[in-house]
Each structure stands twice: as C-alpha cells, then as structure tokens.
Amino acid sequence: MSTVVEIIDAGLAVSVQDRGRTGYRNIGVPVSGALDPVLMAAANALAGNASEAAVLEVGLSGPSLKALSGTVRVGLSGEMGAQLVNTRGQVLNVAPWHTATLFPGDVIRVGGVSHGVGYVALSGGVQVAEQLGSRSTYLRAAIGGVQGRAPRVGDRLQCDAVRGDPWLEFRARAPWHHDTGPIRVILGPQEDHFTPDALASFLSKPYAVTRDMDRMGLRLDGEKLVHNDKGAEIVSDGVAPGTIQVPANGQPIVLMADCQTSGGYPKIATVIRADLPRLAHVRPGDELRFVAVSHAEAAAALREQVQRLAEWVGMIQSFRPPGVIDEAALYGANLICGAVRGDEWNLHGVNLQYGAHHV
C-alpha cells in the first residue's frame, strides 16, 4: 500500500541516495549514491527494505517527516537519533540504530549526525522518480533526488505502508563499526609519477583531513607528495570514487561519490571499496594513514564486509516500545523477540540467504 510522508523540516545536507547511477560515466555522469553503502544497507534492513532501496542521506542535521497516510516504518543508521511526536502529543525518543513507526499525523524529528553521515530509511524506500536508472541526487546537473534537488519543506515523498505488525519496532544488537587501522589502497594508476620518497611518505606518514570536504572529494594535508620529472599534469583519464589525485601542490585529494568521471592530475592510489565508506565519517583534523594491498586482499576484505553485514542484519531484533507495552502484554509475546530479518539480502549486488527465524 502506498504511503506518503511530508517534509516539515528539510534538515541540512540531506539528499536522496541509493546505490548510485552506473552506465552513464562514458558521457560524464558521476555515479553519486550513498557515501556509506554499508550504513545505507543497515538503515534499510532495519526498515525491512532491500539493501539498496533509496534512503535519505543526512550529512549534518536530519529532516522532520510527518506521515500523511498509512503507517511508515523509519529506520535509522549512523550516530543519529530522533524524536517521535505522536498525535496524542507524546514525545518518544528514538535511539540510533532503531526503527520508529509513524501512524498518520505522527511526526519524526531526526536529529543531527554527530559526525559523518547517517541514513533515514522509509518502509518500501523513498520512491522519487528514477532518472538514468537511479534515484541518487546529483545536484550539479539536477539529476535524481526530488526533481533534481534536495528535499524541501512541503515535499511529499512516496513510500510503502508497513507490512505486518505496526506495533513492533526493530533495533540492531549493536551499532555497526567499520574496520579500523590504515585505509587500504591499491597503488596506481599513476604511482610512477611520484618520487620514491613521495611513495614512502604516502604509505607511512599521517595525512590530516582538512575542512575542505564534500560529496565530491576530501582534501588532505600532510608531507608533500613530490612528482618526479613526469610532472603534475597528465592527459585526463578515468577515475573512480576512492581515487587519490595529487595536484602540483603535492597534497592529496580523495575523490568521493559525486566525483567527475575523469581527471588530469596524477593519481597515486585508489582506496579499496571495503574502506571507502570509512571516509564518509572522518572529521577535520583526523589523521589518515594508508597501506597498499593487493587485488586479492581487497576482494577478500569486501567479501568479509558483506558477510559481516549479513551477520549484523541477522541479529536485528524486534521489540515492543514502552508506549505499547500494554498492547504487547495483551499479545502475550516476549518483549524481546529473536532475529527477524530472514529476507533475501544483498549488498553490492550479492544475494545472501539467512536462516534467521521469524517471529
């Protein structure tokens, strides 16, 4: 059943994102998509969605949403909570990594994300129109999102009504933690444009995150990476999110989801897919270290991440929130149920089957 929520506060740095837009990079269209696909998948799992359903990505402060028709389950991932104001005027806190179900007239006020990004998933996904095969927002060319832009007050977003028991909520057993340690990269494509000292610095010295960061890229500051006699300019060639380009000033820039499809600076290395989501959570002043890995190590890290996420999703619990404790007692159910997401699940297009038991 179709359901509608209205934006009553647009928040800050909020955009509709999904897995991104592939198939158009040959004509210069960036991939875009969630900066942290793992947390996007986590929010979707909480809300009962497929892992790559479109969500609201929150870069600073979350939006406030009012359910207009039908019941909507909202799943939160990242270090970001919310308040639910129901039609009886009760204010209920919604903790990070929990769901809240909105009945018509209820409002959820999603708070700020303490750092990095958080995700707000709506049951059935945010059903804005797809453009070029994706709902992801790319603001510079007004592609995707809500008519090519970020959500505004008064916008109405379509999603799906909750299937099953609307009095049940869901929560993660524990927050998702990304891997720690150095950021893993594969050297190239132009590591041969740097002096041996520059390569050694890149793989041993800390590089500090500057304030200059957005969905296109992240500027770092550290020991200067000196180009050799091949120079600091190349004839433009292809780049990808995670590519680390180094202009003449020797300070690296990590390209992110909205990056251009090609670039004319030498690229010393590219962050592996498993570690790229970590860069969505760094703060100015954080120090990054890089370590070079092989393709086999990168692929193993990605498979391990998919498996770990599958396990995390498998441990999502259902519960009856305090406000409905009486109803819960009437059902005679356990207050804490077991794992509930037995759905087919996928991340990065890989399907995983769970043996999780349904309530």
Added chain:
Amino acid sequence: MTIELAHPSARLLSVGDSAWTVEFGNGIDPAIHGRVLGFSSLLDTLSSDGRLDGVVEWVPTFRSVTVHFDPLRTDAMALHDLLAELAGRSGSVSAAGSRWHIPVCFDAACAPDLDDVAAAKGLARDEVVRLMTETVFTVYMLGFLPGFPYLGGLPEALDMPRLASPRKVVPSRSIAIAGRMCAAYPWESPGGWRLMGRTPVRLFDAANARRPALLAPGDQVVWEAIDLDAFDALERDCAAGRFDLSSLLKEGEAA
C-alpha cells in the same frame, strides 16, 4: 570504418579494486584515439553477447578506456588478462560517428572572449569565426560535467592558454577553447576556457534516457554561425521542446 591490426601493446593500470585503465598512449592524438574507439567498440560487441560478466561500464578518454567492474562478480586478475588480450587485437576505428551541424551564435553577447582572442592572435573577428565554423571537430571524450565534450581539431591559429583566472560562472551552452581543444558547457559552471560563442541547443537532457548526451565519443561536430535573433528564437524552441535534434544531422552524413 578502417580496421588496422598489429599495434604496440597497451598498458593496464589499476584504478583501485574495481576498475582497470587500458592505456593506449600518453598524448592527444587521432591515432591513439582510434585505438580507444576500436577497443570500446569491441567491448560493446562482447557485452551485448553477454561475454563481459561483472563488467559494469567503460569510459573512453583521449588515450585510454577505464573499465569499471564488480569485484564480487569477477576476479580482478582474470579480467586484467582478458582486457590485455582484447587490447592486443581490438584494432583501430578511424571512422567518425555522426556528424552534427550545431548552430552557434558568435555575437559578442554570446562570446565574451572572442574579440580578445582575435586581438591576441592578430586576426580579424570574422577570420576567427571562419576558423571556428570551417573546422570539423572530433569528439574525443565526455567528462568534467555530464555531457561535456572535449573536441579535437582546433586550428593552431586559435591556440590560446586558459584564462589566468577562471570565471566563477560560465553560461550554459557556451562554446569554449583552450590549447588545441574546443568544448561546450552543457551546464552553468565555473570554468577557465575562453568563451567563443553559445549554442541554443541542449547538450544534455536527463529525461532523454536513450541518449541523454547529444554527442558521443567519435562523433564529428561543425559549428554553424547564427545571428542573435536566430539564437533567441531557437533557444525558445529548444526550451519549449519544439526542436528536433535529428535536424542537426545532415542527410547522408550519418555514419
């Protein structure tokens, strides 16, 4: 289409764990670009036969093709070996795609840098317009912005460096030059190229899912001068959706 065989081997470069760049050379050169087009065309064929499992898409540039893949669906090293083998036998495609005749207004209102370029090069204004409209440009690649074409073939007489200080706002649909390149800005954006004219024709339309970008790598472009009145009229037609883009392809010139 001419196919040549026997080429020096291509280099394969890592772009992380999810892409390989197949590099045919270092310069901006029709021969190198011919190999880029030849390799892309081979990938097109293999992909439509379902023989590129795990390959997501590929991006041709001046001198290389970046092949993006899903590392969970295909083994990076196996794909490396396949691409290296394909690059050795993909040949060169020297024939162009479609030839587009695109109206451009060179009036000073649309071309804020044209008079400066003419003065710097010791040319009359009309002479600059003649050079711009007599040249058959080739689309090397699209990048920088969705639908932004890099066009090769600019006469040496118009070779000028970029502006020392880039503009904060380049009007959308501006035609611009830098070095031996010409380009067209589909979107309003910052930019350092010299603005030589403006077209009323939309260069990118996301609502046109079949062909969102007007131009494709390998296409040829000829600018056709129009006056300011014609520009205004055509701009209105394009904005109202009353302009047929296929009218830009002259009879008998499509590849």
